[in-house]
Amino acid sequence: MSHPPLVIRNARIVDPSRDIDETGTIVIRNGRIEAAGADATNQGAPEGAEIVDADGLLAIPGLVDTRVFIGQPGAEHRETIASASRAAAAGGVTSLVMMPDTHPVIDDVALVEFVRKTARDEAIVNIHPAAALTRGLEGREMSELGLLAEAGAVAFTEGRRTIADTLVMRRAMTYARQLGALVACETQDRHLAAGGVMNEGLFASWLGLPGIPQEAEIIPLERDLRLAALTGVNYHAAKISVGESAELVRAAKRRGLPVSCGVSINHLALNENDIGEYRTFFKMSPPLRAEEERQAMVKALEQGIIDVVVSSHDPQDVDTKRLPFSDAADGAAGLETLLAAALRLYHGDQVSLMRLVDALATRPAKIFGLDAGTLAPGALADIVLVDPDEPWIVSEDDLVSLSKNTAFERARMQGRVRRTYVRGREVFAAG
Amino acid sequence: MSAARPIFPFTHRHLLGIANLSEHDIAFLLDKADEAVHISRQRHKKTSTLKGLTQINLFFEPSTRTQSSFELAGKRLGADVMNMSVASSSVSKGETLVDTAMTLNAMRPDILVVRHGSAGAAALLAQKVACSVINAGDGAHEHPTQALLDALTIRRARGRIARLVVTICGDILHSRVARSNILLLNAMGARVRVVAPATLLPTGIERMGVEVFDRLEDGLADADVVMMLRLQRERMAGAFVPSVREYFQRFGLDARRLKAAKPDALVMHPGPMNRGVEIASEVADGPSSVIEEQVEMGVAVRMAVMEALALPQNAEATP
Numbered sequence: 001m002s003h004p005p006l007v008i009r010n011a012r013i014v015d016p017s018r019d020i021d022e023t024g025t026i027v028i029r030n031g032r033i034e035a036a037g038a039d040a041t042n043q044g045a046p047e048g049a050e051i052v053d054a055d056g057l058l059a060i061p062g063l064v065d066t067r068v069f070i071g072q073p074g075a076e077h078r079e080t081i082a083s084a085s086r087a088a089a090a091g092g093v094t095s096l097v098m099m100p101d102t103h104p105v106i107d108d109v110a111l112v113e114f115v116r117k118t119a120r121d122e123a124i125v126n127i128h129p130a131a132a133l134t135r136g137l138e139g140r141e142m143s144e145l146g147l148l149a150e151a152g153a154v155a156f157t158e159g160r161r162t163i164a165d166t167l168v169m170r171r172a173m174t175y176a177r178q179l180g181a182l183v184a185c186e187t188q189d190r191h192l193a194a195g196g197v198m199n200e201g202l203f204a205s206w207l208g209l210p211g212i213p214q215e216a217e218i219i220p221l222e223r224d225l226r227l228a229a230l231t232g233v234n235y236h237a238a239k240i241s242v243g244e245s246a247e248l249v250r251a252a253k254r255r256g257l258p259v260s261c262g263v264s265i266n267h268l269a270l271n272e273n274d275i276g277e278y279r280t281f282f283k284m285s286p287p288l289r290a291e292e293e294r295q296a297m298v299k300a301l302e303q304g305i306i307d308v309v310v311s312s313h314d315p316q317d318v319d320t321k322r323l324p325f326s327d328a329a330d331g332a333a334g335l336e337t338l339l340a341a342a343l344r345l346y347h348g349d350q351v352s353l354m355r356l357v358d359a360l361a362t363r364p365a366k367i368f369g370l371d372a373g374t375l376a377p378g379a380l381a382d383i384v385l386v387d388p389d390e391p392w393i394v395s396e397d398d399l400v401s402l403s404k405n406t407a408f409e410r411a412r413m414q415g416r417v418r419r420t421y422v423r424g425r426e427v428f429a430a431g
Numbered sequence: 432m433s434a435a436r437p438i439f440p441f442t443h444r445h446l447l448g449i450a451n452l453s454e455h456d457i458a459f460l461l462d463k464a465d466e467a468v469h470i471s472r473q474r475h476k477k478t479s480t481l482k483g484l485t486q487i488n489l490f491f492e493p494s495t496r497t498q499s500s501f502e503l504a505g506k507r508l509g510a511d512v513m514n515m516s517v518a519s520s521s522v523s524k525g526e527t528l529v530d531t532a533m534t535l536n537a538m539r540p541d542i543l544v545v546r547h548g549s550a551g552a553a554a555l556l557a558q559k560v561a562c563s564v565i566n567a568g569d570g571a572h573e574h575p576t577q578a579l580l581d582a583l584t585i586r587r588a589r590g591r592i593a594r595l596v597v598t599i600c601g602d603i604l605h606s607r608v609a610r611s612n613i614l615l616l617n618a619m620g621a622r623v624r625v626v627a628p629a630t631l632l633p634t635g636i637e638r639m640g641v642e643v644f645d646r647l648e649d650g651l652a653d654a655d656v657v658m659m660l661r662l663q664r665e666r667m668a669g670a671f672v673p674s675v676r677e678y679f680q681r682f683g684l685d686a687r688r689l690k691a692a693k694p695d696a697l698v699m700h701p702g703p704m705n706r707g708v709e710i711a712s713e714v715a716d717g718p719s720s721v722i723e724e725q726v727e728m729g730v731a732v733r734m735a736v737m738e739a740l741a742l743p744q745n746a747e748a749t750p
Contacts, residue, residue: 202635206450208550208572208607211634278551322529324549326570 005029005046006424011054011385013037015061016358017374026059028381031423036375054385057418060357061373062094062125062382063339064364066155066184066262067238067310069331071402072118073111074103078403079315081115084335085123087401089428091336092417093311094382095126095365095372100137101159107132107143112151124427125420126382128154128370133172133183139163142172146179154368155182157238160285160330162188162220170227177233182368184236184262187220188212188286197326199272199287207278209325212287214242221245225252228259236367237261239312241286243296250305260367262308263297266332266407269341270294274407280321280328281405284312301359302351308364309356311338315403332407336399341408343388343415353388381424390416441739445557445564448573449614457582457618463735464583464728471507471731480738481510484541488514489531490567491547496702496726497567497576501544504733510542528552529559536560542737545569563740565733571605577701578611580732582619584725585656588697593620598650598692599641600626600682601660601709602671604633608701609660613639626650628682630671647682651691658699659684659710667708675708685711689719697721 006028013036014021024038027046035043036059045051065088071078079087081098088096098115100106106115112129119127131153135141145156156176162185163169176183193216198204200211221237225248228235237249240261249261266284271291275282282288300306314331321328342360345351365373372382394411396404420428441459443451452460470476486505490498498514505512515535517527528547535543542563545553550570557564568574586592597616603609603625616623617640625636626644637643644650651657662678672678689698698710698719706712715722 200634202638205633205635205639206610208570208610210571213634277554324528324547324552324555324570326549326551 003031003424005049006052006381006421007045007049008052008054008059008383008385009041011057011059013059013375014353014357015375016354016362017061017376019354021354026375026383028424031381031425033375033377033379033381035377058386058388059375060384060386061361061375062384062420062422063092063360064095064368064370064372065093065311065313065335065338066097066308066364066368067099067264067312068096068335069099069101069312069314071315072102073114078317079401081118081127082122083400083402084313085119085125085127087313087335087399088125089420089422090400090417091311092339092384092386092420093125093335094384094420094422095128095370096335097128097130097154097368099157099159100130100132105132105137107135107137109144109147109151112148112153116152125422126372128152128368130155130157130184132156133158133185134163134168137161139165139168142175145172145175145181149179149181154370155184155236157184158186160186162186162190164190166223166227169224170231173227173231173233173235177231180234182234182236184238185224186239186286187217187224187237189216189220192216192219197283197287198275199289201272201290203272203275207275214244214289214293217242217286218244218248221248225249225257225259228252229255229257232258235259239264239286239310240306241267241289241297242293243300246296246300246305253305260307261305262310262364263301263306264310264312265334265338265341266312267294267297268301268309269344270407278325280323280325281332281407281409283325283328283330284314284332285330298345298350301345302355304355307359307367309338309342309359311335315401316405317403321405331405333399333401333403333405334407336401337394337406337408337413339386339417340392340413340415343413346388347414381421383421384417385419386415387418388415390414392416441742444740446575446736446740447553447557447564447566449575449578449611449618450573452618454618457579457615460579460732460735460739461583461586463739464579464731465587467731467734468728470734471727476507477509478507479509481505481508481741484510484741485539486510486512486542486544486737487535487540488512488544489535489546490514490516491528491552492568494546494568497546500726500729501567501733504730504737505542507730508734508737510737528556532556532559536562542740565736565740568607570607571610572607573611574607575611576729576733576736577608578615579736580725580728581612581658581699581701582615583728583732584699584721585697587728588721589655592616594622595655596622596624596653597656597658598624598626598654599658599660600647600650600684602631602662602666603627603636603660604631605663605666606660612658613641624650624654626682628672628678647684647688648691651688654692654696656697656699657684657689657692661701661703661705662709679708683707683709683711684714686713686717689714699725701725
């Protein structure tokens with residue numbers, strides 16, 4: 001790195017890794033943080049440093065989004081690794097974990113290498129591949145977990161799917177445990193959820209749409225937590241959506257199991273009523289739930305039962321969304337709205353800023369073993385400067401992502417990313 | 432939906448569901464349909480109300496009855512009617528819907544009648560085309576003209592709908608007819624009951640403005656109207672109910688069971704019937720049955736709806 005040193009002055013530094021919330025200075029040299037905090041203010045800038053006056057902006061570790069679906073390889077018209085990285089930078093996400101639900105599925109060393117190489121050459125943020133737990137995400141045969149981990153897969157997941165065969169799941173978890181690998185899964189019983197396209201309940205009944213009951217998530221989650229206890233694997237329930245799931249994870253943690261869980265920003269910010277008259281941008285998996293479940297998710301996040309917040313960024317195009325609700329694909333684009341939507345919880349006094357940044361950056365980095373999520377001296381200088389109060393309105397025209405299927409179209413936001421740095425290099429600056 | 436609606440004539444551009452209609456809208460359409468019955472019973476049935484207008488019937492699901500009813504209604508009003516039946520392959524049906532809609536839209540129709548297997552299909556189409564859209568059934572969501580024709584049949588037989596006890600029996604879960612009828616009958620002040628195997632009831636049914644009964648005899652007690660719903664063949668063989676035999680035994684309407692209802696109770700069925708599954712022939716063809724009247728009222732109600740949508744003030748109105 002031949003960049004000159006960088007000094008960010010006069011920033012409100014929030015760093016959950018050191019429990020710091022103070023006005024201070026960040027000194028960056030060779031892509032790493034040399035100092036960050038109030039005590040760095042009097043150090044004086046290094047020779048030839050570029051000085052940025054943050055003017056009171058929030059400086060937080062770059063977000064670590066551990067559940068991002070990208071269309072490359074196979075659906076590059078929806079999103080490429082390069083376009084996702086630009087959307088990420090605009091949203092303050094400096095590291096993301098890419099799901100293996102691609103065509104072909106990322107279940108092979110060569111594909112992990114392809115992703116890493118493409119990311120190195122074309123992406124402006126850090127992109128880490130997660131690999132398929134089973135070959136082709138078919139839920140039958142284990143992928144080459146050891147070789148995939150060696151090639152750089154940071155976690156194993158079944159992507160949008162849940163392994164139906166309990167024995168296959170047990171063996172994959174047992175094998176992964178020996179590798180010290182993380183198994184990060186969504187849980188949905190595909191038989192119980194069969195045909196379902198939204199949350200089961202009165203609203204679905206009036207719309208005439210088949211519902212997905214909460215139990216479709218809870219039953220396989222309970223199974224996975226029992227298997228985690230049996231096998232000892234590091235298990236991450238990637239996208240829970242109901243209060244009872246959070247209770248199960250809390251109980252498992254109390255028993256000392258190495259488990260954690262995440263929630264998508266959609267399930268913190270939206271509920272089933274947002275579907276309105278069959279709006280397919282609100283069709284997702286797990287489905288948006290009732291308002292009391294959304295509130296339960298917020299509470300569990302605040303209490304730290306939910307470790308991680310993800311965007312679950314899932315770019316879809318008109319060919320998969322401009323359809324009758326039942327036929328439309330699941331998923332919403334989310335990289336660019338993740339932070340602003342999360343800040344609603346801060347402005348609404350529901351979750352502290354420290355806890356939010358922890359869930360968006362520090363905890364996910366720790367759980368997924370990434371060199372990120374902290375502003376401690378020596379860390380990579382992945383930093384976001386945020387104006388926590390700036391009002392703005394989401395418009396698909398302004399989105400960087402190749403796909404415009406945002407669930408926040410025309411939503412009012414408070415708080416916007418001003419600048420994003422990856423290894424001390426500016427990768428995004430608001431216009 | 433909204434509480435106080437001014438008592439203006441009908442100002443809707445589309446008919447996507449009963450949920451969008453007020454009590455006054457419904458009464459307006461039923462009054463208009465009464466006039467249409469009169470026209471249809473004359474030797475010369477053709478009027479020129481819709482002369483010069485083009486009506487396209489776009490059916491993604493086959494339905495001889497509904498389609499011919501709409502066709503006849505349009506022709507009696509003087510419209511040029513075109514029928515399009517689209518065989519829907521499961522893979523491409525969504526694409527077919529919006530793409531076909533855009534193609535048809537370019538032909539400048541005035542009224543588009545749509546039947547589709549997916550809930551919300553009519554609403555999606557209404558967003559994409561420049562003409563009036565009539566929902567002729569979208570998945571398990573709504574079938575508004577069926578509920579209107581049922582209401583017309585009841586009102587003509589009983590003089591009113593308010594305070595009547597109406598028992599709907601059968602596959603409520605998958606039935607758009609049931610949803611539209613529950614909405615309409617509640618809007619008009621009837622007391623609605625449902626009877627069905629628990630596997631064929633939607634979640635939250637007890638909060639949909641109905642009283643739920645487990646036994647047909649109990650649900651029929653002192654009923655003014657009995658609506659039997661069709662049970663699809665593929666749902667009979669163990670998935671939702673154990674067998675046809677058991678279904679008929681527990682939920683089929685025969686003359687003995689019908690005695691629990693009021694002596695002059697009306698027996699209705701949206702058709703086509705499965706005789707011996709949900710209804711015995713002795714009842715379907717018996718004196719209480721108004722099933723044939725329903726078919727006649729169907730044409731009248733569809734004439735009324737098309738006429739109302741074609742009113743000049745509705746060209747720019749909202750749905």
